[in-house]
Amino acid sequence: MRRYLLLIWVCLGLLLGLACHLAGLPRAAAWAWSAAALPVALHVGIGMARTLLGGRIGVDVVALAAILGAVALGEAAAAAVIGLMVAGGEALEAWAEARATASLTALMARAPRRAARLEGEAVAEIGVEAIRPGDLLLVRPGETVPADGVLEEDAALLDESALTGEALPVAFARGDALRSGGVNQGAAFRLRARSAAGASTYAAIVRLAEQAAAERAPMARLADRWAVGFIAFTALLAGGAWIVTGDPVRALAVLVVATPCPLILAAPVALVAGIGRAARRGIVVKGGGALERLARIRTVLFDKTGTLTPGRPRLAAVDADPALGRDAALRLAATLAQGSTHPVSAALVAAAQARGIALPAPDSVAEVAGGGVTGTVEGKALLLGAEGFLRSAGIEPENGFGVAAQVAAAAGSVAWLAVEGRPAAAFVMADGLRQEAPRAVRRLRALGVARLVLVTGDRAAAASPIARALRLDAVLAEQAPADKIAAVRAESEAAPTAMVGDGVNDAPALAAADVGIAMGAHGTAAAAEAGDVVLLVDRVDRVPEAIAIARRARRVAFRAIALGMGLSGVAMGFAAAGHLPPLAGALVQEGIDVFAILFALTALRPGADEAVPAALPAEAGLAERHAEHAGLRRLAEELRAGAEAIGPTPAARPALEAVERRLRAELLPHQQEEERALYPAAAARLGGVDPMAPLVRMHAEMEGLAERVARLLVLAETDWPGAAPELRRTLFALEALLRLHLAAEEEMLAGMGAEAA
Structure with a gap:
């Protein structure tokens, strides 16, 4: 605020001095202009002293010398113009830095403030600062664990993403150590505090954040990097002009045009322009x-x-008893999961709904915190949960069942389904890229x-x-x-x-x-x-994108400084030669400043390394084609299931014929529509020579494999043993290529949707 007030003061002084000058009152005008400039000199002097105490020297010393020299030599108007340049530059810089904040108040706001302490049969609400080691605390559903402690219930389910970044809730058993900061995702549980809240894990995170922020050294102003050399050059030129001519006004003229406002102004203007560009792209940068x-x-x-x-679990794979089938297993599991609020349950329900599977209402659903869900669906007794949950019910996964699921579980977690006391399916959950x-x-x-x-x-x-x-x-x-x-x-x-x-x-x-x-x-x-x-x-x-914007803004800032100071150098030469008196020099310098600022504002335009493909028009059908990918991924699963079902007898042929019909009804029309509208529009955005050629080639390969499946099914009518091995290989190849194609296409077209623009 002080800098803005200083700018207002200088502007008022300039206007008052101009009015006095036009009214024929030169002495009053000089007093007004001097009164406008001297507070700026005082402000610059204080800042320069602080800089020197910090072990650095800034270019503001030139501005200070120019203002004081102009006032001393009777060039008050020039002093006021210099004051305007300095005050305006600092006000602009202050505006840019006002966006910055080092406060961690939001982090403190997330810390728990209240806790429920069990005192006999009563529950007392206390402040977390009153928690002492050994207190028995009650943590209700949705509450944050207020202190580190030991679980005194059979089970608890905590969302520890705030502590570990792990997306999936973590189950704990009696006697496990719990850390503060976790959020209770299950039923209420009792916790024996091991420490006061101030010594808890969450409080330590707050202190670490504060300490790390405090230890980061502040960045020196961009202008100060050339301060010593520029000051030395200016002093030599001004002093030389004075010595050679014996005229101190000649030295003042050099100081006036040497006032480093391009250094002071250009950098913050370019950085503010970059901040503005970033903000329009949804990127908030806290200061220059x-x-x-x-x-x-x-x-x-x-x-x-x-x-x-x-950060949200999703269904990555299903491994089911062939007698039940994957879709039927997902239907049973998702139906039961409707009675649970667990994130894995929500993922199962979402996966079933995405596949168009109708879900009836479950019966007698009971959720065990940290374990799983039990209930009845269409008269069948079901259990859904972790492997330990099934084992606690006396159900052991059969040898060989779920091998694929257990291999995949290395990168995720598995929810198991048991039907009538027998393991029936494994659902691999993962947090995808x-x-x-x-x-x-x-x-x-x-x-x-x-x-x-x-x-x-x-x-x-x-x-x-x-x-x-x-x-x-x-x-x-x-x-x-x-x-x-x-x-x-x-x-x-x-x-x-x-x-x-x-x-x-x-x-x-x-x-x-x-x-x-x-x-x-x-x-x-x-x-x-x-x-x-x-x-x-x-x-x-x-x-x-943020880095690209920042780099362009920095490049523009350097170039604006170089151009501005180069022009200032030429003007300094003219001033030293006596061709620019102080007031004229101040006005010339003001013009150089305006040029430097206008050049700095070019940072508002994107640079070559910021180029982002434009969003595709709606008629290209990107959203519609990507929406169809969910169905095509289910088709890939059916291709794999069909290939796995091929045996010595033609029992699987009806199911394979249904898959082949889906290939003709879904895959081939999808590819034709992509090549008709989507790919040409994407190619125009991407540029280059035929950028969509690899995807089109994949289309051709998949069409050939689909045609091969159709021919093999015809041959299988009369020669199943001969056609079955090649049919299995073709289905597996088509599944692999289809999955690869979907991933490659989504990655290539990422950023072209309207949501990314």
Whole structure:
């Protein structure tokens, strides 16, 4: 606010002095202009003293000398114009930095404030500061665990994503240690506190975030990097002009045109322009300093859950008893899951609904916190839950059953279904890769980011497939918040480092990094406050876009400075030669400033490395084709199931004929429509020579395989033993190619939808 008031004061003084001058009152005009300029000189002097105490020297010393010299030599008008330049530049810089905040109040707001303590048969509501080791606490559904302690119930289910980044709730048994910060996802449970709330895990995370933010050194102004050399050059030129001519006004003229307003103004204007461009893309950058640091990033560390993955469990695969079948197993499990609020249950229901499976109402549903669900569906007794839940009911998975599920479980979790006391199906749950993540990683590589690392609190088995799919350089799994800070600092020693995350557990690392980038659309307020950059759009591909915008703004700032100071250098030469008196020099310098500012504003335009394919028009049908991909993925599952069902007898032929009809009714029309409208529109956006050729070639291969399936089925009518082996190979090949094609197409067209524009 002080800087804005100073600017207003200078403007009023200039106008008053001009009015006095026009009224024929030169003395009053001089007093008004001097009164306008001197407070600016005082302000600059105080700032210069602070800079010197900090061990640096700034270019403001030239402006201070010019103002004081102009007043002393009777060039008050020139002094006022210089004051306007300085005050205006500082006001603009203050506006840019006003967007910054180092407050972590949101993180504090998430911390639990109340707790329920059991005192005999009574429940007392207390403040968390009153918790003492040994207190017996009651944690109700939806409440946050207020302190570290030991579980005193048979089971509990906690959402620990704020602590570990793990998307799936974690089950605990009696005697397990629980950490504060987890959210109760099941029934109420009792907890024996082991420590006071101030010594809890969550409180430690808050302190780590505050400490990491406090230890980050503030960034010096861009202008100060050339301060010593520029000041020395100006002093030599002004002093030389004075010595040679004996005229101090000649030296003043040099100081006036040397006033480094292009240094003071151009950089903040370009950075503010970059901040504005970023904001229009849903990227909030907290100040010019953050933008300037972002432009120098060479290493990026990613959290996993909620950053590279959506953070929500989904059904990845189904392994069912052939006698029951996959769809029938999913129907039973999803029907029972309707009576549960567990995230895995919600994923099963969503998967069944996506496949168009009608779900009847279950009977006698009972949910066991941390275990699973029991109930009756159409007269059949069902159990749905973790493997331990089935074992506790005396049900053992049969030898050989669920091998594929157990292999896949290395990167996810498995929900088991038992029907009438026998295991019937296994549902593999996973937190899939964000669709735009591969493109984001490739673009970071293209921008020159040399090292990409996955840093997560999740298990190595769950993190490694994500890193492998994205071709990241390293994986650091099972990282506590303190470990993440250590990883960030280790990377920062080698190169400027950014950390991308969304959870409370990421907040300390975000604060410790050179630039913290928070996924703010669905992330926690703690991450948003600790980060220097907040992505309001829930897309990780905004990370490379933010870096590209920052780099262009920084380049424009440097070029504006170079042009402005180059012109100032020419003007200094004319002033030293006596061709520019102080007032004229001040006006010339003002013109140079305007030019530098206008050039700096070109940062509002996107650069070549910011190019993003334009969104496809609605008539291209991208949304419709992608919506059909869910059905095509189910078709791929049927291809695999059909291939697995082929045996020595033609019993599977009717089902295979149904699959072949679906190929003709769904797959081939889908591909024809893509080649008619979608691919030509996408090719026009992507540019180059026939960029969609690989996808079209896949279409041709799939059409050939579909035709081969049809011919083999005809041959199978008379020669099943001869046709069956080749039919099995063809179905497996078609399934693999179809899955690969869907993934490749979605990745190639990522970012062309209206939601990404």
